[in-house]
Amino acid sequence: MAGLNIVLLEPEIPSNTGNIGRTCVATGTRLHLIEPxxxxxxxxxxxxxxxxxxxxxxxxxxxxxxxxLEKNPGAKLYMASTKAPRSYTDVKYEPDCYLMFxxxxxxxxxxxxxxxxxxxxxxxxxxxxxxxxxxxSAAIILYEALRQNQFAQMQLAGHLTRFAxx
Numbered sequence: 265m266a267g268l269n270i271v272l273l274e275p276e277i278p279s280n281t282g283n284i285g286r287t288c289v290a291t292g293t294r295l296h297l298i299e300p301x302x303x304x305x306x307x308x309x310x311x312x313x314x315x316x317x318x319x320x321x322x323x324x325x326x327x328x329x330x331x332x333l334e335k336n337p338g339a340k341l342y343m344a345s346t347k348a349p350r351s352y353t354d355v356k357y358e359p360d361c362y363l364m365f366x367x368x369x370x371x372x373x374x375x376x377x378x379x380x381x382x383x384x385x386x387x388x389x390x391x392x393x394x395x396x397x398x399x400x401s402a403a404i405i406l407y408e409a410l411r412q413n414q415f416a417q418m419q420l421a422g423h424l425t426r427f428a429x430x
Contacts, residue, residue: 267292267293267294267359267360267416268291268292268293268294268357268359268360268361268363268406268409268410268413269293269294269295269296269339269360269361269362269363270284270287270288270293270294270295270296270362270363270364270365270402270406271296271298271332271341271362271363271364271365272284272295272296272297272298272364272365272367272398272402273298273329273364273365273366273367273372273376274298274299274300274301274302274366274367275297275301275302275303275365275367275368275398276301276302276303276367276368276369277302277303277368277398278302278303279399280368280397280398280399281297281301281303282318283399284398284399284402284403285317285318285321285323286317286318287399287402287403287406288321288322288323289317289320289321290317291406291407291410291418292417292418293322293406294322294323294324295321295322295323295324296323296324296325296326296332296336296362297323297324297325297326298325298326298328298329298331298332299325299326299327299328302367329376336362339361339362340358340360340361340362340383341361341362341364341380341383342355342357342361342362342363342364342383342384342385342405343364343366343372343376343377343380343383343384343385344363344364344365344366344372344384344385344386344387344401344402344405345366345371345372345377345384345385345386346371346386346387346389346394346395347371347374347377347384347386348377348381348384348385348386349381349384349386350384350385350386351385351386351387351388352385352386352387352404352405352408353408354385355383355385356412357408357409357412357413359413359416361409363402363405363406363409365398365401365402368398371395385405387401387404387405
């Protein structure tokens with residue numbers, strides 16, 4: 265099944281990964297985890313953050329970045345970084361692209377950013393701000409990619425249809 269993908273390179277904080285996993289389930293997005301992970305996938309914190317969604321998550325694990333590339337040949341990667349040259353809103357996301365985020369303490373290594381500089385994107389922030397939370401960053405960019413692809417297969421009708429809006 266084609267669709268959007270989120271890739272976490274060496275995530276360190278289980279609650280961030282759990283929150284991102286929950287967002288992936290809600291949007292039909294596949295989650296890719298590249299080791300080493302800073303936690304075990306059976307930790308309570310990750311399950312608590314993902315709540316009852318974790319068993320519905322389409323998640324793939326890889327031993328390293330090379331393993332990821334080998335198992336996803338031709339993947340169109342967009343690397344999110346505070347060091348990227350362009351805003352995440354300045355690119356056109358393909359319906360099956362991969363949105364990659366680095367580990368919380370260091371981001372994506374500079375050598376990878378240089379290799380993928382044509383598809384590196386950033387979220388604009390005020391000067392002096394180090395970064396946003398990983399879960400927030402993933403959601404911001406994912407929802408832009410979903411918007412550009414007309415929220416394919418997602419429910420757009422409101423859940424509050426029983427209310428009379430004036």
